[in-house]
Amino acid sequence: MGFFNLFGSKKSKEEQKETLDRGLEKTKESFFGKLARAVAGKSKVDDDVLDNLEEVLVTSDVGVDTTLNIIRRIEERVARDKYVGTDELNRILREEIIALLKDYEPQSQSRPTPYVIMVVGVNGVGKTTTIGKLAYRFRQAGLKVVLGAADTFRAAAVEQISVWGERVGVPVVKQQMGSDPASVAFDTLQSAVAQGADVVLIDTAGRLHNKKGLMDELSKIKRVMQKVIPDAPHDVLLVLDGSTGQNAFEQAKQFTAATEVTALAITKLDGTAKGGVVIGISEQFKIPVRYIGLGEGMEDLQEFDRVSFVNSLFGGAGK
Secondary structure, three states, X not given: OOHHHHOOOOOOHHHHHHHHHXXXXXXXXXXXXXXXXXXXXXXXXXXXHHHHHHHHHHHOOOXXXXXXXXXXXXXXXXHHHOOOEHHHHHHHHHHHHHHHOOOOOOOOOOOOOXXXXXEXXXXXXXXXXXXXXXXXXXXXXXXXXXXXXXXXXXXXXXXXXXXXXXXXXXXXXXXXXXXXXXXXXXXXXXXXXXXXXXXXXXXXXXXXXXXXXXXXXXXXXXHHHOOOOOOOOOEEEEEEEHHHOHHHHHHHHHHHHHXXXXXXXXXXXXOOOOOOHHHHHHHHHOOOXXXXXXXXOHHHEEEOOHHHHHHHHOOOOOO
């Protein structure tokens, strides 16, 4: 059992399902509206239906590579089963998408203390808010949390994480704006060890500067942290804004090239029709989605469950 099995949401399963269903409503309406048009007047899944389905998936921000993978898998099923009716398409799509999504498995099964999570992502994706909500969840589980304000390039970033620290009731380690981010990370880990903390969340600069600059910066932060805790960070969490659709793919490409991302948090899925991005990014980069953001509330950051997500997207079809 991994570290993250230690805690869960205070919401009941029914409340979490309601939040998920509500958050995916616009994606569901858009996707199934397009899907209905794709199969209109057809009783059998044939080449025309598959061509139309390909367009539906691409325009739903699933991504070209993942779309082609899904189409290929459906073609194989159609060839094997000889006849597949369009009334079965929802069930088949649901099954194939679930099969593509990766389950999250923590890098470390030993629950090191403190457990260090380095959080990366560009400005504006909800990175610091995600850190605050995670700190809240850990605190609710009775864990001792320390935050590190290593995004020292923006005064607003340090201020924002400090506000979250006060709001949640956890200490924030910070330095002056423009300080070396690695130095902040070092101080944060030393402080966390001294306090006997369970979890450390390290914020990093949200700049997509050139790949080498980003890689050097993140690598230095890791190296310096390892002077305090040799196997830190135990997770590198990339935060992406789901409402940006294909732009989130480009950000994932940049950050996965710059550092070893172990998990994804995809925010701002409520109020957007671009929820398909969750499927495409996870499948294309072979990185599991760990959290999804479905609203502004503290409890609206949910642990991602691929079956629940796809069932919600398909309205329980095939259950």
